[in-house]
Amino acid sequence: MKLDAKIPGGPVQQKWDTRKFELKLVNPANKRKYKVLVVGSGLAGASAAASLAELGYQVECFCFQDSPRRAHSIAAQGGINAAKNYRNDGDSVWRLFYDTVKGGDFRAREANVYRLAQLSVNIIDQAVAQGVPFAREYGGLLDNRSFGGAQVSRTFYARGQTGQQLLLGAYAALSRQIGLGTVKMFPRTEMLDVVLVDGHAKGIVVRDLVTGEIRSHAADAVVLATGGYGNVFYLSTNAKGCNVTATWRAYKRGAGFANPCYTQIHPTCIPVSGEHQSKLTLMSESLRNDGRVWVPKAKGDKRAPGEIPDAERDYYLERKYPSFGNLAPRDIASRAAMQVCDEGRGIGDTGLGVYLDFRDSIARLGRDAIAARYGNLFHMYAKITAEDPYSRPMRIFPAVHYTMGGLWVDYDLQSTIPGLFVLGEANFSDHGANRLGASALMQGLADGYFVIPYTIGGYLAGQKAGAVKVDHPQFQVVAGEVAAMTKRLLQVQGKRTVDDFHKALGKIMWSKCGMARNERGLQQALREIPALREEFWRDVRVLGSERNLNQSLEKAGRVADFLEFGELMCRDALERRESCGGHFREEWQDDGEAKRDDENFCHAAVWEYTGPDQKPVRNAESLEFDNVHLAVRSYK
Amino acid sequence: MKVVLHIWRQTKRSTEQDHKQDGRMVRYELADVSPDMSFLEMLDVLNEHLIGRGEEPVAFDHDCREGICGSCGVVIDGVPHGPERGTTTCQLHMRSFQDGAEIWIEPWRAAAFPVVRDLVVDRSAFDRIVQAGAYISVNTGAPQDANAIPVPKADADRAFDAATCIGCGACVAACKNASAMLFVGAKVSHFAHLPQGRVERERRARNLVAAMDAEGFGNCTNQYECEAVCPKEIPVRVIAEMNREYLRAKVIEQPAGGKQIGGHG
Secondary structure (H helix, E strand, C coil): CCCCCCCCCCCHHHHHHHHHHHCCCCCHHHHCCCEEEEECCCHHHHHHHHHHHHHCCEEEEECCCCCHHHCHHHHCCCCEECCCCCCCCCCCHHHHHHHHHHHCCCCCCHHHHHHHHHHHHHHHHHHHHHCCCCCECCCCCECCECCCCCCCCCEECCCCCHHHHHHHHHHHHHHHHHHHCCEEEECCEEEEEEEEECCEEEEEEEEECCCCCEEEEECCEEEECCCCCHHHHCCCCCCCCCCCHHHHHHHHCCCCEECCCCEEEEEEECCCCCCCCCCCCECCHHHHHCCEEEEECCCCCCCCHHHCCHHHEECHHHHHCCCCHHHCCHHHHHHHHHHHHHCCCCCCCCCCCEEEECHHHHHHHCHHHHHHHHHHHHHHHHHHHCCCCCCCCEEEEEEEEEECCEECCCCCCECCCCCEEECHHHECCCCCCCCCCCCHHHHHHHHHHHHHHHHHHHHHCCCCCCCCCCCCHHHHHHHHHHHHHHHHHHHCCCCECHHHHHHHHHHHHHHHHCCCECHHHHHHHHHHHHHHHHHHHHHECCCCCCCCCCHHHHHHHHHHHHHHHHHHHHHHHHHCCCCECCECECCCEECCEECCCHHHHCEEEEEECCCCCCCCEEEEEECCCCCCCCCCCCCC | CCEEEEEEECCCCCCCCCCCCCCEEEEEEECCCCCCCEHHHHHHHHHHHHHHCCCCCCCCCCCCCCCCCCCCCCEECCEECCCCCCCCHHHCEHHHCCCCEEEEEECCCCCCCCEEECCEECCHHHHHHHHCCCCCCCCCCCCCCHHHCCCCHHHHHHHHHHHCCCCCCHHHHHCCCCECHHHHHHHHHHHHCCHHHHCCHHHHHHHHHHHHHHCCCECCCCCCHHHHHCCCCCCCHHHHHHHHHHHHHHHHHCCCCCCCCCCCC
């Protein structure tokens, strides 16, 4: 597998300008001859589809939800970073770049991160022009707050619903183009494969989730913006429908999959309440602006939180990381929570929880100020737990939230398959081994609004428009394979439900490839997952038909892919014999802090598919740090 | 706890001629319910049992399960999203029901929302309304600096209160006229409170109202059921604001004489 990152030359500040000038342009009159398929309608997909249509390309956009507005970006709570320096507190593009490279534990590509920091400021301007109602101060200007891993206030927000408001902005832009007839939207449609002609991505095969029809769409390029794979753990903060299918099937057609083991465990989620639990709910990182994290100093202290005096509380983040305190980055805060629970100081019935306490800020700022900042989050917490977070500290615990790994892309966001571009959480490029809070929205929108509109032109300019049509025999071949897999799922007629298999996989992943990983556990998982997969294909029960709305069948296809993907994830975790960011190998640590091995692992691991049940090949893209020098990451 | 469920089961899509198709209420008993379960988790448990005994599971829309995507929504004992105020179906928990409760579960009922299957309805009418003009016509590019347009905090907050709509459709399901005015009003209100939105205000008001009518939604007769069930508690003042914007647009369109100027709703 050839990995050419195509990073432009020159100083990091000028690379994006250089690349924009190098890229060939498609004449405005010719743009309408090219068709682009955009899969996914979250921040990256919707912004890409709208922006490409505005430029004049013919666009078709696909989502599995009943409306593009429901993509899971909608659930992002806290905010979006931008290096506007509106607060006069020392922020700059360079500082956002530096924080993001350091936050990613030196496992991201510098050039991409710098571009992301540069574009962050344009995103805020664009969103405001669209009418996104960000929080404002009394003077009418935009308000900011702080997020983890940063010592400046650069996070723009719309109460606790920033993702919703930004997605509705992108959805409005997309809807405008649909209304104008420049984008054709296909909701309740799931991409099940990508079609390659002469090695280039020239279309996709989809299933209409209402009629069951398997259909082909041909185009000049394909853009995947299909999100992350956190649901491989079954329990995560992802929406129920989030899945790895689009990226996994692209991998099986030849796209390299980078760093699948990098998963983000978010420190502040509502703890699991029982076996029936179907998903986990995040409590935004923004809460750590005003909430203080603690556990009792004594093991097994079962007193109510209000009865534990300050002297007997351990505000462990403030103690261990005095300069960042409660705003330590996510990977570090999660591991610290796990440690205190392992010491027997966890709270709640299960002992798997820590407190996030607003007592002091309510006393300092008043209940109304706290309600104005976090009202919807407090409301959500009260709904789920039946406890009042204004009078009793929240109980929180880490949960799977985001996946930094994804399809490998070059600087142009093109995968190893020419013509297949990958945006947002679905790619691997910007967050290294740990993503900082409020950076996912930034990346999704930067990719969709401001990167792909330039880079896709560079590819299309070298392609003959409309060269491949759906009557190309390759579409029939792929559609046949997709239909066969669908039929096969229905024909097993075994005893166990799809959810049952998914939960079993989730347990393996969480216990052996979750917060902490070790050689023995990973080796075990690599035996257990293939066995579970084999059982799935022997004993899964999917009822009904493939010719109508069949939610079990949809889930079955996704879980079948997770059962293959989980194995790759464990393999990647096993081969990365170091700790970095969210990837914590117990064998490599300094007293609980991740210990990197830059000599051997300062690279992105890019996996290459070699065939069913064959061992994939591990390739590497070496990472160079010319601007932010490799150093031990410290938040003390 | 135990519950008895009566659930609408329908395999064929509703049509204009035949809304009901093969639909009917089916009774199920469920014994292993925990009060900490969400309502949808309770349905998950039911579905696992159904698959176990070889019956097709109940289809229902859901995704984020944290009250923000707007996918879920069923009528529970006659009330969209069930008994708790300001709560989506996915955030409703079984502790809101008594042990032994009998619960009736139906899809949204409105001609403009045909049933696709069981509890799943087609809400694409909402998307088409948005496509008719619920946006600001600005291309991706290099607009002015975000802080070049100061917006009074009160206006920004009011715009937000409307923009918080999740497009679930409960307002339509609750209305005896199946009116979409709370949804459309929220769109109009969001942009009407922002300076960026004022440029296209007349066009927007006219086009959204026309699209709403074309989809077959009814008119408002001031019952305020929509506000009562809205999981995001969007106030009915947005309907008044929409009517005001619409009337204003009509006046500007026909400054003097001309045809009769009608208010809407």
